[in-house]
Amino acid sequence: MSQNLFFKKESEVTPANLGDAIQQAIEIEIATIPVYLYTYYSINRSPDQDAISGSLVQELVKSGKSVADASAIALDLSAEIMVYANKAGALIMSVVIEEMLHMALSSNLKQALAGLPDLVGKSPSVWPTCLPGHEPVFWINKAGFSLKQLETFLKIESPDPLADVGLLQAPIPYKTIGQFYDMIKECIATNDLPYNTHSPQLLPGKGYYAQNNIDTVYYDKDHKPHFTNAEDSGDLLYVFDRDSALHAITCIVDQGEGTKDVPGLNPDGSVDCTAIVPADFDDKDKKELCHFEKFAQIYCHYKTLSNKFNSLDIGVVDISKYFVTKVPLNPLTVDYPSNIAPVSDLLNGIYTYLFVMVENCYMKAGSTQFEIFMFGVHKSMIFILNSICGDIMKLTYTTPQGEVCAAVPTFEDYPFGLLSSPKSQLIDLYNTAVAVYPTISYLGPRILDLPDVPLKIRGKF
Amino acid sequence: MAIVNYNPNVSLCGGTPPAPAPAPQGAAPGTSVTPSVELHVCMGLNACKGHDRNGTNNCAGTGYCATAQQHNCQTLNNCRGQGGCGLYGDAEQQLIPGANECAWQGSCAVPIQAERFSTLGENAGKSVWLQARKLFEQRMVKANRSYGKAPYKCGPPQNWLVSVLGSYDSCGNSGDKRCSFGFNDPEVHAKELCEGKKE
Structure with a gap:
């Protein structure tokens, strides 16, 4: 990945550097894909419920429960683990799919305004990595599923600027991805730019993009499927004039960070789950949360489930052992x-x-x-x-x-x-x-x- | 054979177009040719007598299994009308199981288990096999053809397919489509899917 070619000295988007800015946006989108996918593949979405339940029964009986009581508790909690593992996988995959959509929308934008998008060789090559141009710099690992990794995801998708506490200092190109896109929007909105309508783009209506597939689905305890992306939350767009360009950017930002001033992200990167109120939806029917709130939901659900296990008097339980494969770092x-x-x-x-x-x-x-x-x-x-x-x-x-x-x-x-x-x-x-x-x-x-x-x-x- | 060799002529796009093959020599007069069966994607979707995998069905709509080649994921169908759908593909593709336009345009596996549901579009959360059967019945009505009942009212259950085919599944990471974890009652949910209740 070409780290931050843009904004070394400049701090605003102008018609002269618009092409570099959009290319940077493409590279930001690309940088997220391997990170999310790596963590996704560390999750076993359909772990062995009998094994989970069996080990729980043993622990509970050891702690003094009757076999009948232990079995009932184990059935309930093992089902919750099954649902959680599948749900965490589905939500992360739903975000990956939309990051790929954002890469395509940004590429359409570049094709219309500045020429061919560069995609090959733009994945991060050095790990830990960082988002090109993000300030403050924060390090991103290819790591297995954990609360810590979810905190990194929340930083990536944060709608509000991150606190500088404990983070590296760097020049300030942009503070949130949304802010970065706002600068591009401002340039597009205030300048009379020529639009190339002759070169190919990835267009809607051809079957290229599907909001959901079986990997974005999870089942609840009653085995009802839940579809994590909404069909009207976004699609490919043909960029041919100012309005369509602004529309494409709005789609990217709405699906990603969503609206600003969302409470819950603490200065140290952890989440205050009592402050999180799912409220930022991408669609009219309010079925799909923005990326930030999807990750916050997984994070807080993990904590709730951990508390349930840790109230059983069977010692400290790290629930990730039930569904996360041990994987190396970077x-x-x-x-x-x-x-x-x-x-x-x-x-x-x-x-x-x-x-x-x-x-x-x-x-x-x-x-x-x-x-x-x-x-x-x-x-x-x-x-x-x-x-x-x-x-x-x-x-x-x-x-x-x-x-x-x-x-x-x-x-x-x-x-x-x-x-x-x-x-x-x-x-x-x-x-x-x-x-x-x-x-x-x-x-x-x-x-x-x-x-x-x-x-x-x-x-x- | 595990090893494959690069040949630009077998590529779909971007390579040099292949040279036309020589015209085939005509068969000797009187040589018999085995007639082909119509290729369809699942149980109960055959248009003619003897056109299921076993060749033993006696009526349209009553066949036991697909004549199209079995496959387990999107883009793996051989030709027109030989793809399933449901788990992948856009909303439009998910409405046309067994009616895709061309090779590799099917959006999911063949055959279609009774448990499979659509993930997008008007049929989201509903049975894929029932949608395929609906299209089949419309085609038969248009052609003024009678048809019979399928061996299973809602299509072939996964367990039955495994018993017949040895092993079979369609792809995806979200777990078993007929999963029985937690408090689930697979029979109740299979019945709901069969009756067309939206999940």
Whole structure:
């Protein structure tokens, strides 16, 4: 990721630096995706309820409860864990989906006002990372699900400026993502800018974007499904004039941080759950909360559930043990042993190829764009990437610190070379990976099916 | 075979268009050709006698299983009308199980379990199989064809599919679509889905 090219000396958005500002917005959106996805994959959304219930019964009987009472309590609490794990996963995935929408909306904005968006090679390469230009700087880890990680998510989505206490000092480009978008809005609203209406964008009505899928659904204790995104909370938009540009930005900000002056985020990054009142919805029917409040809901629900367990007189219970896989902090492929590294390289190749294909969608219109997106991006993301993320986590390794952890998707940009097509390199990666991990052999035909699109030559367009 | 080889001609987009294949040599006169069956995505969606997976059904709408190739996720269908839907895809796609326009445009797995529900659009929270059956019945009425009852009123239950196919599931991370954790009564909820009550 090119860290903060914009705003090194400037503090406002002008027609002269508008293109850099929008590119920075794209990179902010991209930076959130691997962070949220990493944490998402550390959650076991359907843990073994019998195992949870069984261990609870043992603890409760040990503490003096009758078997009947212990069983009843264990059934109830284990069901709550099942619901919580699934709900936390669904809400995080619902945010990831909208971050991808925001990346596309910002890219449409750039295409209309400043030229092709740059997406490849923009994922954070150094960890911990930070949001490009955010002030104060706060560090973001690829880490497993925990209250601490949720505090980081809340900082990312905070509608109000963060307190400087304990944080690094830095120049002040912007204090919240919403404030940053406001500066872009101001520039667009007050200047008579030319809009490029001839170049391809990702448009609504083509099936590119779906607010919900089965991964944004969770079930309550009565097994009723809940859909975490609302169908009218936002969609792709064609940016062709001032109003449509402002509309796109409003959608991004409303879904993300939502409105300002939301109570609850303490100066130390923790959350005062007594102050959180879910009130900031993205849709007319008030069904979908903004990202900030989605994360606050997961955070406070975690605390409530922890308190229930800790009132049982069975000692201090860390409920994450029931549904969070132990994963390393900020792993890189180079950290993995030789039986895992090739699988991680393939995963990162697929991850990067997604951005290659989306970039190509901004250079191709009509059915070619449709085919790249529907058969390339959707197939890569929903089937191939999701499958290999699950497969790699079946492998374990010993970290340099001596801990045994699951291998986790590292979501690094794979450095495709220029001497052959990215797809041919992807196939090489697959062949190397399947040689050490035959479990993934079912992916071969699917990778072969992918569209063959080139890398964009930087500076050419 | 695990290893695959790169060939730009098998790529859908961006590669060099493949050269036309040579014209096939005509079959010898009198050679019999086995007629194809219509490819459909699930139980009770066959338009003709003998057009289910076993080839033994005696009437439209009464077949036991899909003739389209089994697959477990979005974009994996072979051709027009051979995709399921429900768990992925936009609102429009989720209204047309078994009626997608082209290869790889199906939005979910085939066959369609009775437990599967739509996640977007008018059918959100309702049975995908019932939607597929509704489209099938409309097509039969338009064609002035009679049809019979499906072997299962609400489509093939997951357990039955597993017993027939060995193993089967459609993709997604949110857990078992017929999950029985907590206080859930799977039979009650399957019945609600079958009766069309919105979840």
